[in-house]
Amino acid sequence: MSKPADRPDLDLDKSSEQGFCKFYASLDAQENTIRVFERSNGDYYSVHGADAEYIANVVYKTTTVIKYIGGGSSTGLASCTMSRIVAENFLRDALLKYQLRVEIYAPQDSGKPGPWKVLRTASPGNLQQVEELLFANTEMVTVPLVMAVAFKVAVDQMQCGVAFVDPAQRSMGVCEFTDNDVFSNLESLVIQLGVRECLVETPTAVRHLEHTKLVSVLERCGVVVTERPRSQFSSTDMEQDLGRLLELTAPVASLPELDLKSAMSTLAAIILYLNLLMDETNFGSYLLSTHSLSQYMKLDASAVQALNLVPSPQDGSSKTMSLQGLLNHCKTSQGERLLAQWLKQPLLSIEAIEDRLGLVELFFADTETRNTLRSVHLRSMPDFKRLSSRFQRGFASLQDIVRVYQVAIALPALCDVLSGVSQPLVVKYYLQDLLAITEDLQEFRSLVETTVDLEMVDNHEFMLRADFDEGLQETKAKMEEEMGQILAEQAQ
Numbered sequence: 001m002s003k004p005a006d007r008p009d010l011d012l013d014k015s016s017e018q019g020f021c022k023f024y025a026s027l028d029a030q031e032n033t034i035r036v037f038e039r040s041n042g043d044y045y046s047v048h049g050a051d052a053e054y055i056a057n058v059v060y061k062t063t064t065v066i067k068y069i070g071g072g073s074s075t076g077l078a079s080c081t082m083s084r085i086v087a088e089n090f091l092r093d094a095l096l097k098y099q100l101r102v103e104i105y106a107p108q109d110s111g112k113p114g115p116w117k118v119l120r121t122a123s124p125g126n127l128q129q130v131e132e133l134l135f136a137n138t139e140m141v142t143v144p145l146v147m148a149v150a151f152k153v154a155v156d157q158m159q160c161g162v163a164f165v166d167p168a169q170r171s172m173g174v175c176e177f178t179d180n181d182v183f184s185n186l187e188s189l190v191i192q193l194g195v196r197e198c199l200v201e202t203p204t205a206v207r208h209l210e211h212t213k214l215v216s217v218l219e220r221c222g223v224v225v226t227e228r229p230r231s232q233f234s235s236t237d238m239e240q241d242l243g244r245l246l247e248l249t250a251p252v253a254s255l256p257e258l259d260l261k262s263a264m265s266t267l268a269a270i271i272l273y274l275n276l277l278m279d280e281t282n283f284g285s286y287l288l289s290t291h292s293l294s295q296y297m298k299l300d301a302s303a304v305q306a307l308n309l310v311p312s313p314q315d316g317s318s319k320t321m322s323l324q325g326l327l328n329h330c331k332t333s334q335g336e337r338l339l340a341q342w343l344k345q346p347l348l349s350i351e352a353i354e355d356r357l358g359l360v361e362l363f364f365a366d367t368e369t370r371n372t373l374r375s376v377h378l379r380s381m382p383d384f385k386r387l388s389s390r391f392q393r394g395f396a397s398l399q400d401i402v403r404v405y406q407v408a409i410a411l412p413a414l415c416d417v418l419s420g421v422s423q424p425l426v427v428k429y430y431l432q433d434l435l436a437i438t439e440d441l442q443e444f445r446s447l448v449e450t451t452v453d454l455e456m457v458d459n460h461e462f463m464l465r466a467d468f469d470e471g472l473q474e475t476k477a478k479m480e481e482e483m484g485q486i487l488a489e490q491a492q
Helices: 014-026 050-060 084-096 131-137 184-193 208-220 240-244 261-273 301-306 324-328 333-344 350-365 367-380 384-392 400-418 424-440 443-453 454-459 470-491
Strands: 031-041 044-048 067-069 078-083 101-107 117-120 146-154 155-166 170-180 197-201 226-227 287-290
Touching: 014 067, 014 078, 014 367, 031 084, 044 050, 044 084, 044 117, 050 078, 050 084, 078 084, 084 101, 131 384, 146 184, 146 208, 146 261, 155 184, 155 261, 170 184, 170 261, 184 208, 184 301, 197 208, 208 226, 208 384, 226 333, 240 261, 301 470, 324 333, 350 367, 350 424, 367 400, 384 400, 400 424, 400 443, 424 443
Parallel strands: 031 101, 146 197, 170 287, 197 226
Antiparallel strands: 031 044, 044 078, 067 078, 101 117, 146 155, 155 170
16 A cells, blocks of 8 residues: 555645535546646645546555545545656556546646646647656657548448557658458558557448447557547648648658548648647658558457467566567667567568568677677667657757767767678668768767766766856856855854
């Protein structure tokens, strides 16, 4: 059982209790959604009603933590509190493990008990608003990929248009294909991409049966289904929107993907759902590609489950219940993501298969190089996907800059190790790109060495060099003087 410190008291007077109970009763019921209320400027959080009972059973494993406000056990509102750490850990699990949606409320007037507003929302495929809150210091192995699907019914066939977006990677993909009445090709695509959430049109009476089949397939694959109005699946303004979002070297009108009208309509729905056009840091940073179903072997959810390819929620902490768990000796988060991707995307190209097997054989035979890479170089590599997302969204700190610098100065040694292998496959898949990246980062290294006080990094202090600016020199002198006074007082 958690310590009492994990469950701060919900200290409300009678008037505040009655007001909150009235507000909570006015909220619409949301299926598979957890509502969390920020208290004392985020020092702790509270949950209520059915959510409180869920937290009590899942987090605390006992219902004794439930208290009632606004009345007794029969008339009051069930309530439970969580400390900041407990809440953040639970919300991470809720989004990535339990496939729940999350709404975080906060008082409109900070420091006062109400009225309340929605501060952040998140779902398994849309973590943008909570990324800094929940994943700032935690590596995220799961990729929050969101997909949208639209279909038209033909004779014994479905014409499917699909789009998917990875906000962290700033990538978009589209495809159109013919499917059968049980969406077999779509199921394979969902498995290949590892989709977390899928947007579908709100069903009409005419297409209710097909919609039910679609939802059944998606839920069988462990995907959260989000219904959106049909009006949001419109490609009318896509040329203009893509012109703002994409990193282009040619006119947007020349993009072949624009001819895929059904896929473009689904991409429009995702752009609206993720509010990509509301954030100027997204402009000119996305890449668009056409996905081909034929490049990988088709796997459905039944095959993945029968083969135990990837872990399931029922496996718990055991790593021996799936092929991914047995093979996962990765040193980095990006390695774990790539392993999961390879398992769900079996290659069909003989040349690509031979290249991959050749690389595996090479590093298996060369024990010294493999151990050096794993124990010296890879273990110090940060989660580049998370870091790049922080830079792209303008949240990067000086510590993040130093982490990239540390990688930049380590790359030459990594390239030297790979150069010693002297194999064409290593040059083709690793060394060629790493040498180019090392060269590109030369100016970045010089800039960091000129502006950042690297001597203080060893003490886990991240600051600019005082000699970089006269104002900084004065500030540092004052800091040293005050620190000297503090130390002198402590010594007395």
